[in-house]
Amino acid sequence: MRACRALIVAAVTFIFAAPSFGAEETYMAVMLNGVKIGSAFSSRQAQGGRVTHTESMSIKLMRGQTPLDISIAISSEETEDGKPISFEAQQDLGLSRMSTKGVIGADGMLDVVVNSPESTQNRRMPWPKGALLSEGLRLQARRHGLTEGVSYQTKMYDPSTMVAMNMTVTIGAKEQVDLLGRVVQLVKVIAVCGEGPLAGTTTINWCDDNYDILKSRIEMGGMMLDMISCDKTFALSPSQDSDYFDSLLVSSPQPISKQELTSALKYTIRPRNDATLSIINTGNQKVEALADGGMIVTVTPARPPSGQSLPLGDLNKELIEATRPNEYMQSDHEAVADLARQAIAGATDAAQAAMKIEQFVHEYITTKDLSVGYATAAEVVASRQGDCTEHAVLAGAMCRSVGIPARLVAGVAYTPAFASRLEIFVPHMWVQVNINGQWMDIDPALGFDSGHIAIAWSNGEAVSFLSLSRMLGNYRIEQVEAP
Incomplete structure (x- = not known):
């Protein structure tokens, strides 16, 4: 997370x-x-x-x-x-x-x-x-x-x-x-x-x-x-410990049960300090703007729709780009491609292949820690180490390797406890795959549920996540309810 x-x-x-x-x-x-x-x-x-x-x-x-x-x-x-x-x-x-x-x-x-x-x-x-x-x-x-x-x-x-x-x-x-x-x-x-x-x-x-x-x-x-x-002396002097994470946590107005997370949830979100909210629409998430600058975000934990065969055909320019390798999602790397082929063995359509990759990556990364900054897919294959970013980068690359358009998404995810905080939303990263024309969510780190609120998407470049800066720390969740 x-x-x-x-x-x-x-x-x-x-x-x-x-x-x-x-x-x-x-x-x-x-x-x-x-x-x-x-x-x-x-x-x-x-x-x-x-x-x-x-x-x-x-x-x-x-x-x-x-x-x-x-x-x-x-x-x-x-x-x-x-x-x-x-x-x-x-x-x-x-x-x-x-x-x-x-x-x-x-x-x-x-x-x-x-x-x-x-x-x-x-x-x-x-x-x-x-x-x-x-x-x-x-x-x-x-x-x-x-x-x-x-x-x-x-x-x-x-x-x-x-x-x-x-x-x-x-x-x-x-x-x-x-x-x-x-x-x-x-x-x-x-x-x-x-x-x-x-x-x-x-x-x-x-x-x-x-x-x-x-x-x-x-x-x-x-x-x-x-x-x-x-001066040089001060610049090179020892750094102080800085735990930057706490300021990015967002309190939930109420506890959310495991059962509630399996069904659709509606969030009322309002800005702080005159900030402008920016939240994306996806196949799992619908956004309604309010007159006062707030938003109602409805998240439905549906799985990718079945029936679309692999390889996917007739992709537009955007989706073709979402199947190509880049510096972080190295879908053409031999080790990444080998894992992808292993993961989707027995899959009968694109949705099943994506969900098999989701589960495979969850099990493949065995050391789940915070010591990695932002690794490439090939580095994750070699180390089997990382947290949500490494899970997402590897899963996204594996999906691309087998022809499924994939992108990374960053936002927040609900957890009942984190460090000393209770009922909290924490920054998180997962994957979206495009199947039957819709961007649908998979989460190899936690599993996708309605406790996920997607804020921005990326092709993997770390710098693109600066778009998160307009949201993290600048909003509050006022209400959580069934739609």
């Missing part, structure tokens, strides 16, 4: 990739809700007509007594006028380790090699038109200046996720900013992602007159992640 760890990974990735205007060398402390959880470092070197930006971040999170160490390192090479040449990214998310190397050719094509301990993927694709790396972003910022009210569009490419994000950058006023006890006057710069699952995700940067960012902030799910400029 740790979909929020994917959210933390996504937030770290997003704030780390956000427009950087560039000092030659900077150390930063990484703070979560005012508690130091790690450090970041960036440098810029110009030589021989080329500019290299190097950035690294290391953080430590706690869930009770279980530590989770996350590190990200990115380097990019560009011409002195900001034209992208190449990049490298390395991510260590506990059990999961991934490296990405990309080269942009003169023909405008991007050749990428993605390595994880269990697989190597080679990809070739067009470089996104107008996308910029660190030096390009830095030069663009200098061209626009720091006059209050200036606003411009940019396209930021994140090497760690291989995603190009359209951003609106707006220059704000100068204001006094506390840099861990040192108060300085800085310009506020707001960068807002404009489309896709990250639409509305905002990073606030405070920079000096040299365009050096001295503080960055992203808020998500009631949590505040900051990077603050400081």
Whole structure:
């Protein structure tokens, strides 16, 4: 039940990739809700007509007594006028380790090699038109200046996720900013992602007159992640324990019995602090918007409908994409495909195959713990370790491997007790499969019931779970009843 760890990974990735205007060398402390959880470092070197930006971040999170160490390192090479040449990214998310190397050719094509301990993927694709790396972003910022009210569009490419994000950058006023006890006057710069699952995700940067960012902030799910400029000694000093999970739990207004969870339930959900609710419709979940900004969500624990044979035919573009492998759901990996074939042995249709995969993954992952950040399907096959995210990634990849369109879904799930809390909804991740034209839920970690409320879906990229930030910690469940 740790979909929020994917959210933390996504937030770290997003704030780390956000427009950087560039000092030659900077150390930063990484703070979560005012508690130091790690450090970041960036440098810029110009030589021989080329500019290299190097950035690294290391953080430590706690869930009770279980530590989770996350590190990200990115380097990019560009011409002195900001034209992208190449990049490298390395991510260590506990059990999961991934490296990405990309080269942009003169023909405008991007050749990428993605390595994880269990697989190597080679990809070739067009470089996104107008996308910029660190030096390009830095030069663009200098061209626009720091006059209050200036606003411009940019396209930021994140090497760690291989995603190009359209951003609106707006220059704000100068204001006094506390840099861990040192108060300085800085310009506020707001960068807002404009489309896709990250639409509305905002990073606030405070920079000096040299365009050096001295503080960055992203808020998500009631949590505040900051990077603050400081000296090297403090940046590299030991981190403090930070249990970030409790703020994401949502109390149930009443106990829900096991019997009630087997039938449809209707939830009345209302926002906190003027937040905007965003909850998806699915084959198992219907959403009705209320005039006051609240929502009524009805969840029916129906199983996928039978009768559709494998392989599925006549899929539209969306569903074809949902059968393809990607960096996390490696459905073309030999070990993943072998498990999928084992799991569906004897299945007579797509629904039965999906449910066999659900049960197979539940039994296959034998070490169910919190020490994994966000592993790929192939890594889960090898380790047989993880929590709900690893169950979902592996099951989704196995479904795709046998031709069943699958995606990951994140939301909350009811439990009568969690840690010291009773009658609580906790962040959770599971799988949706498309059968007979409907996205239906399966949950290899817990089994699907009406205690699941789906908030957002993803193809597996950790950064896409930032869309959860508009919900987690920003709503309350007022009523639970039979429809």
